[in-house]
Amino acid sequence: DGLDATGQATAITTATGGELMPAATPDQVSGAILSGLQNLPVTVTPQLASADTGLSVSWDASSKTVTSGTDATFTETISVAADAPQGATLHATVDFLLNGESAGADFTETIAITVNDITPPVPACEPGTNPAGKNVPGSNANPKAGQNPDGFYLLTATDNVDAASALKLYVADSAGSFVAGPYASGTTVKITQAPGATPSATPMAGAVSAHITLNGDALVYAVDTAGNQSAPVACLVPPPPK
Numbered sequence: 001d002g003l004d005a006t007g008q009a010t011a012i013t014t015a016t017g018g019e020l021m022p023a024a025t026p027d028q029v030s031g032a033i034l035s036g037l038q039n040l041p042v043t044v045t046p047q048l049a050s051a052d053t054g055l056s057v058s059w060d061a062s063s064k065t066v067t068s069g070t071d072a073t074f075t076e077t078i079s080v081a082a083d084a085p086q087g088a089t090l091h092a093t094v095d096f097l098l099n100g101e102s103a104g105a106d107f108t109e110t111i112a113i114t115v116n117d118i119t120p121p122v123p124a125c126e127p128g129t130n131p132a133g134k135n136v137p138g139s140n141a142n143p144k145a146g147q148n149p150d151g152f153y154l155l156t157a158t159d160n161v162d163a164a165s166a167l168k169l170y171v172a173d174s175a176g177s178f179v180a181g182p183y184a185s186g187t188t189v190k191i192t193q194a195p196g197a198t199p200s201a202t203p204m205a206g207a208v209s210a211h212i213t214l215n216g217d218a219l220v221y222a223v224d225t226a227g228n229q230s231a232p233v234a235c236l237v238p239p240p241p242k
Contacts, residue, residue: 041065043099044072051092054084055113072096078113086117087161087226117226121159121167125220125235128154128188131206151191151237152208155183157222157230168223172232173199175216182223183209191218193239 003009004022013020021028045063060075076094084090094109095102127148157167170181171189178199183189190204190211201212212218219232 040068042068042072044074045097045100046074046076047095047097049093049095049108052090054081054115055079055090055092055111056081057092057094057111078111080113080115084115086115086119089114117161117224117228119160120228120230121157121162121222121224123155123157123169123220123222123230123233125153125155125218125233128152129207131204131208133207148235148237151193153189153191153218153220153235155185155187155189155220155235157185159222159224161226162224166225170221170223171201171212171214171235172219172221173214173216174219174234175214178214180210180212185222191235191237193217193237195239 004020009022010020012018019032021032024032043063043065046059048057051057056079058077058079064072064074066072078092080090090113092111092113094111096107096109097103098107127150130150130152155169155171156164157169158164159167164185167185168182169185169187170179170183171191172179175195176199180189180199180201187209188207190208192211192213193216194213195215197213197215199212199214201210203209204211218235218237220235221232222230
């Protein structure tokens with residue numbers, strides 16, 4: 001009675017939205033205290049603690065105030081710069097502060113974003129050796145013999161992200177839908193242009209992996225592990241008669 005002898009306890013509970021329990025048992029008092037603590041408001045503030053260059057993070061609100069024990073829901077936007085290195089994994093860390101104070105690891109978000117590889121590889125075909133590996137590529141005294149009359153070509157490709165060993169090369173027929181491959185970068189093939197013949201790719205021995213017969217010109221393209229396909233390059237051979 002002393003705490004409310006002049007209505008002081010009633011005034012406090014009325015002003016603060018509390019509850020006056022003049023005849024409460026100890027258990028009732030502790031329960032009321034715990035209930036009151038759970039109902040305290042808390043302001044949650046996301047704060048970018050660290051971020052790799054090229055990665056930014058933003059939220060739909062700078063902070064949100066909720067009742068303690070309930071969720072503070074944010075819409076988070078993670079953006080990657082247009083010039084971020086393709087294929088790289090960028091990292092960021094976000095701390096969610098409670099009433100402006102760090103709340104420890106349980107309120108820390110770790111972000112890891114892999115930047116999309118959107119650049120196709122670059123294929124190339126250069127005159128290659130015969131199966132014995134002894135000829136001089138493209139050597140022919142006749143200037144009318146064409147770019148590479150022997151038809152042996154070394155297929156290679158490079159990429160901004162993948163190693164050459166991860167790339168796949170294909171040889172397409174400009175006169176139809178036939179495609180040979182895939183071949184690894186560094187593969188030597190023999191290309192024969194034979195209009196009217198059935199396009200095919202048959203294994204060869206030695207330094208040459210395959211003999212590719214086409215109706216039209218050989219169009220070589222490469223594909224990387226992200227599925228990016230290059231524009232084709234022509235590997236020309238003269239059709240018979242030479």
